[in-house]
Amino acid sequence: MSGLSARAVTSDADDPLAGKRSAFVLDDVVYLDGNSLGALPAGVPGRVEDVVRRQWGELRIRSWEESGWWTAPERIGDRIAPLVGAAPGQIVVGDSTSVNVFKALVAAVRIAGDGRDEILVDATTFPTDGYIAESAARMTGCSLRAVTPAEVPGALSGRTAAVLLNHVDYRTGRLYDLPGLTATVRAAGAVAVWDLCHSAGALPVGLDEHGVDLAVGCTYKYLNGGPGSPAYLYVRAGLQDRFDSPLPGWNSHVEPFGMRGAYEPASGALRGRVGTPDILSMLALEAALEVWDGVSIEAVREKSLALTDFFLECVAEYVPRGRVESVTPVAHEERGSQVALRCPDAGDVMKRLIERGVVGDFRAPDVLRFGFTPLYVGFVDVERAARVLAEELR
Amino acid sequence: MSGLSARAVTSDADDPLAGKRSAFVLDDVVYLDGNSLGALPAGVPGRVEDVVRRQWGELRIRSWEESGWWTAPERIGDRIAPLVGAAPGQIVVGDSTSVNVFKALVAAVRIAGDGRDEILVDATTFPTDGYIAESAARMTGCSLRAVTPAEVPGALSGRTAAVLLNHVDYRTGRLYDLPGLTATVRAAGAVAVWDLCHSAGALPVGLDEHGVDLAVGCTYKYLNGGPGSPAYLYVRAGLQDRFDSPLPGWNSHVEPFGMRGAYEPASGALRGRVGTPDILSMLALEAALEVWDGVSIEAVREKSLALTDFFLECVAEYVPRGRVESVTPVAHEERGSQVALRCPDAGDVMKRLIERGVVGDFRAPDVLRFGFTPLYVGFVDVERAARVLAEELR
Incomplete structure (x- = not known):
């Protein structure tokens, strides 16, 4: 040896x-692709079976209340919260990362306010963030500029509305200075949106501690939620009243079953919801998050x-x-x-x-x-x- | 008696x-809420278990290719297609209905072209469609006008860009004249977007036959896909090259794994994709659709x-x-x-x-x-x- x-x-x-390994279904393979798709937590298959056979199959429509389906997006958000350093009530689960980037960036531009008409985006980003940023810029009347994270401080100006940054680069694995960049962006009067896909569940993020305004992330990498499991959106509590979603679906209405013609947003994290939550994937994620108990x-x-x-x-x-x-x-x-x-x-x-x-x-x-x-x-x-x-x- | x-x-x-009843998990309850959440098809639990335990648990990342995960959105779209009268290659599954309404409406306005700056929306619609239409109007510089379907012909003008209509009203169960309204809207130079949530799987829709341009629908009602199962988007083949999505995620890129900085949309139905597809829910839906074999x-x-x-x-x-x-x-x-x-x-x-x-x-x-x-x-x-x-x- x-x-x-x-x-x-x-x-x-x-x-x-080391003992946590037994909480996953693993074999003799050395699995170093958990940054793309996390391994299966052992508790997931049984939970999914219960969701399908009993909650859907037997209770059917009653499960929206009785099995807690309706409140799953906020409840599971609160389960992710401690892993990224967030107090409860600021994270909602649902939709894909791309869709959440769109919500967050458009909302950031609206929060930044009039006279600010430029979005900065990490030039080395995972492509979808750049594509979505381009659409968000186009639809909010902003221009888009791609800069490296190191260039951000120099690129900020009175025109900057929002800055879309990655906490960890998907390709190189480089970790960026979230506290420093957040403070710099804020000092310039702009709003930073952080993509946590490659950091959440792998390292402390400290969203509340570092005064992050908006963040998004996926749940199928280090959070082991399963293939294409729903993403999440963090909106800082103090900013929630100003969060003006470009996707104001009925799930974000103050009274979703009021069937009212006029849109009036709910308060709190659930303002980030859109349509009917994807229950099977969402409850698989909830079971997957139990491996974090005591960690x-x-x-x-x-x-x-x-x-x-x-x-x-x-x-x-x-x-x-x-x-x-x-x-x-x-x-x-x-x-x-x-x-x-x-x-x-x-x-x-x-x-x-x-x-x-x-x-x-x-x-x-x-x-x-x-x-x-x-x-x-x-x-x-x-x-x-x-x-x-x-x-x-x- | x-x-x-x-x-x-x-x-x-x-x-x-009558024989189809045994393809579902049912009990002594008279279940008349399948227009909200369809009953569980008997083949779903076993399929979901295989997806979780074998595809995710054993094959892990390899399943994106080996288990056909990557191509699921188009493949399952093609499975829905005959139920709504569409030839293959025009439907893609993913995201919620609300998100798909946003994609379709914004794309419709862009197709309608310059000089058209009004969106008409069914005043009696399920609320989310109205809320999303308001956002689509705001973000495309259009005004929004709510009219009843009967008022649509009189409300159309040279300003009309898009019209968002329901095939069946969620409240009253009224079926609207899709062929007639589609033709009327088109004759006015505008683009109709049909919401099929309450018709797909319950009655013939005839998307191709009636020249529908854009349509969306959910899959958890008459299609029995399960709670919050992914929705779908239909883009008529002849219109796909002009479909300009407001949510151009990496899954809709011509070369998604090229990790290219510049966005270049794929051709065909998959231009309507956004982020990573939600595999658990999507493959449960695929299994659920098997009850339609021979129907x-x-x-x-x-x-x-x-x-x-x-x-x-x-x-x-x-x-x-x-x-x-x-x-x-x-x-x-x-x-x-x-x-x-x-x-x-x-x-x-x-x-x-x-x-x-x-x-x-x-x-x-x-x-x-x-x-x-x-x-x-x-x-x-x-x-x-x-x-x-x-x-x-x-």
């Missing part, structure tokens, strides 16, 4: 989160950094020098919970890794992505992944 | 769709009219005269698949009906709604519902 391999065993033995996000962060540190160390030790280049920052304060390695044949390499039971993913044109989900990935997994990677790269 | 009761037994025996929508319509005719006849026979007033049209060509009865104490009456195993619903302020889903409601059910209603109204 090599030194790294022995250390992996010791680290797993000392890992206070501190600080402990998750500590393990996440230890895992990515260890992976980088194993890669440095095993992989021939110069064969791959890490595009993930070395500094902890700039690293999310994934490691991205560039190599020209990344697509082929990832195919071979997957065949050998090491599952990451490939992002065009040349990036191997490895996501480290501290609730179910251990150090022995990490060492094995690096070893197999090195064998395939030789 | 009364005459009506005996006739019910005979009608059930002669019903060519002609014309046969469904024939039975639907027979059921509502029979219900009205039983009500007239059993219920004390003047105790309720039907707001559902008598003429077949103006009737959907529900009967709405007004009485001042409708809320209380419906509570008592539900306690006695006759499940309809109440719509404020004074409407008892009874939905008749021909795949699983029989004539004996109908007679029992009317009899219990009469007892409670005496």
